[in-house]
Amino acid sequence: MTSGKPPLVSDADPKSESARVVGTDVAFAQLRNAQSMATDSIPSLAFSEFRLAIVNAPRQHRRIAALFGASVANQVKLYCVLAGDSEGLLYVGSAVVDGGSFASMTDDCLQANLFEREIAEEWGIVPEGHPWLKPVRFVRARRANAEGQRKLPESQSGIRAMEFYRVEGEEVHEVAVGPVHAGVIEPGHFRFQCHGEQVLHLEISLGYQHRGVERALLTSPARRALPYMETVAGDTTIGHASAYCQAIEALAASRVSGRAYALRAIALELERLANHVGGLGALANDVGYLPTASFCGRLRGDFLNLTAALCGSRFGRGFVRPGGVGFDVSTDECKNLMDRLDAAQRDVKNAVNLLWETPSVQARFEGTGALSQQSAEELGLVGVAARACGLERDVRHDFPSGFFRLTQIPMSVAQTGDVFARAYVRWLEIQRSYAFIREQLQRLPSGAILSTCSRPQPNRFCVSLIEGWRGEICHVAMTDSEGRFASYKIVDPSFHNWTGLAIALRNQQISDFPLCNKSFDLSYCGHDL
Amino acid sequence: MIKEVLARIQQGHRTSRYPLEAPNLPDRFRGAPALDPSRCSDTCNQCVEACPTDALRVEGTRIALDMGRCLFCTECMTACEAGAVTLTKEYRLAARHREDLVVTQGYEPRRKALDEKTRRLFGRSLKLRQVSAGGCNACEADVNVLGTLVFDLGRFGIQMVASPRHADGILVTGPVTENMSLALRKTYDAVPSPKIVIAVGACAISGGPYIDHGEVKNGVDSMLPVDLYVPGCPPHPFTILDGLLGLLDRLGESASSRQARVDAV
Structure with missing residues (x-):
């Protein structure tokens, strides 16, 4: 330790x-x-x-x-x-x-x-x-x-297009995109001020996904809380559910077994693997390099299916619960998970290495959407986007909780702040998460997986941080005199990082927007709540 | 180029043999509920109280579970000591009518094909525009995955298209937030008639965990007529695929009827 x-x-x-x-x-x-x-x-x-x-x-x-x-x-x-x-x-x-x-x-x-x-x-x-x-x-x-x-x-x-920051001048034109986009993705509005192909300014206007999660946490029955957390950002089910459970456990002063902590950490890293592999595939698609796009599309599913092997849900619904986890794994199941993990990782390595070995891919990744370390620091970016700019920020390392108090994962950092750096940090994290999961599956602590989590104590305050696959998930909970939530604040990493995307787009070609957007890979519903 | 060819060989052939073979689902897969009301006692209400979305109803010794609200979360199973509620491995959950999502005992797949006229239009080529209206990106991800080489939606003549004007219908995810309702309406209006609407996931069917929030509209059928409901939170990709193929009558029946015609010749 x-x-x-x-x-x-x-x-x-x-x-x-x-x-x-x-x-x-x-x-x-x-x-x-x-x-x-x-x-x-x-x-x-x-x-x-x-x-x-x-x-x-x-x-x-x-x-x-x-x-x-x-x-x-x-x-x-x-x-x-x-x-x-x-x-x-x-x-x-x-x-x-x-x-x-x-x-x-x-x-x-x-x-x-x-x-x-x-x-x-x-x-x-x-x-x-x-x-x-x-x-x-x-x-x-x-x-x-x-x-x-x-x-x-x-x-x-109500929501509507409103006044946007405008650049005026000869040959300056404005491009409006969204809320409904061409792909199967969530809605958001992007307003570009362009001079020819060059983007002078991008303003991002969200809110289309707003479902009232924070407000409902204070008024809805307690049995709804976990489904809310699991759907704050569905691709980060484990991340947000873990942050919530960690907050509840701290407020209630309840204990969680080492085995449950280990299983939560495994699920968190599986979530990271699935999303990073899928993200690299999508980046390959955005530069028109179809082999990796196609292979990674399948491989992402292989990691989701590992989460499904744990709990029946590809997104980890019902896995993390206050007091521990909802599903245990036997020694045989660990062995089976490990074999499937090894097979998937072998193919991921093969598929992703094609990216680094292909000059036409590198030419599109390098120097595109670069953000300086200074900008990243000023904007308070977190997660992959911050680490790609050389900022050493990782909740697992800086604010370890749960199983990460016992075992560390090396932090993955790059320096150039461009699409390449964000992609490469994700590749480093894929390798380190894989090694971590493999190691933990071989030596899972024994013990119960779920203990009774008592009610939160009255008039307490707690900050719960989890390093989700995008970055720092921050939940701040406060209880009233009866132990109910007086306030519950959720800050998804996307809330910090959307501004980073807007700044990274400055002086870029507008045609590079999809690539830059995908390299940040941010959540709309996590932002909109 | 040689590297790509070698990689292609290593990655192998990965497209599933579905629908010729049943899909390979995880052992812990949580599918259609099976209810056994004979195990219920008159006074017990525990499953109802445990359900986060009020999907269960008990009337005397009758219980009913609405899959359109169900998150398949197992809270009711855990709460029911008598074992009257179980979730089976049945993944074929889609239905044409909202009331067909209500399960009172055992479960049999309830899909129905479109009427013959619509099927003749869309049966071999269905283009869909996806609209996320407050979806959490889980339903979206498992719709997107149908385009990967594992499911290869294109081989069934179904394709997600970029513009509603190129589409035969829309596939909606999410509870339909107030903030997306206008965009959803405009997208629907931009699809040329005749057109179909598919609601994917508990949110799009009923509002899911967001039922009765002032910020949402409790699902797609509060504002548009729905032709296919695909339950789940999120539905497994095979559940969605089964629903789509069932709608177009591209499962089982058509293969056997074709064989009958071959035999007749």
């Missing part, structure tokens, strides 16, 4: 850990991933202090993992979770918004951009001075606020 990382099951009183940070920055409370703390021990700051802490965070190599509003005693209170990747620590603070507006942070900290727009839309309060205040999902505000409604009338009147 690495020193400084929390043990597998922590008996320590979380309160003692949540000491206030002393230093030049403002006092946010410290906590670790999947650890709960009393809600009233979260510092409630003056807004100016709260704002300063967030604005200064990037200078201290901390980034915004979540920034959201919650209704506290008829007021809107903002909560912010900052992630210190190199420290392995999370920082949390809060501030009440007085009246109908607050001073926007976006100009001083780009990462706040979408979060502030989301807060404005949901709570009817206005981030004064926000450079581009528009709805994020076109939802009705949870709380009526006359000033907010006057300044944000768009949210109230």
